[in-house]
Amino acid sequence: MPTHHDYAQIQRSLAASHALADPAEAHGTLAGALCTLVPYRIEDWLAEILPEGLGSADADPALRSLYDVTVAALSGAEMEFELLIPGDEAPIEERTRALTEWCSGFLYGLGTSCAADPHRLPGELGEIVRDLTEITRAGVDAADSDEANESALAELVEFVRVGVQLVFDELQPLRARHAPPGPVLH
Secondary structure, X not given: OOOOOHHHHHHHHHHHOOOOOOHHHHHHHHHHHHHHOOOOOHHHHHHHHOOOOOOOOOOOHHHHHHHHHHHHHHXXXXXXXXXXXXXXXXXXXXXXXHHHHHHHHHHHHHHOOOOOOHXXXXXXXXXXXXXXXXXXXOOOOOOOOXXXXXXXXXXXXXXXXXXXXXXXXXXXXXXXXXXXXOOOOO
């Protein structure tokens, strides 16, 4: 699964490719698109986050690994999906900003499919999307203690992590409806 130390490697890879997104936003975009689009290939993701012409099958190994790990984590039954944001050693302001960018990327990725309007998802899914929209405006409260801010951020990260997994799982029927037909067996 993506680990916090991967953040710096992904950041270097994206910078070297002149990416249009930072690591958190790029990973959020990937996760959101994986929730609704089938197939969503690495080339599709790279076309979204890299300048025109740089999204090829010969992707940077770190980006390919992040793609593969994210697909496996969301598809797996173990609830191992993790957000790609800086680790606890980074200042809380940086981690909070990364979380807001991750959520923005997720909402963008979710909205890339014409099959699912993220603002019209039913019931709990709609509520999760509305909450993620609110989290895009999160910030560190200077009036609160460091411990309170750390606790609040940890709760938000866990909410987003579980919420995204739920959105992915619940949208499986949508992905199945829009999946290309498999090969015909004779």
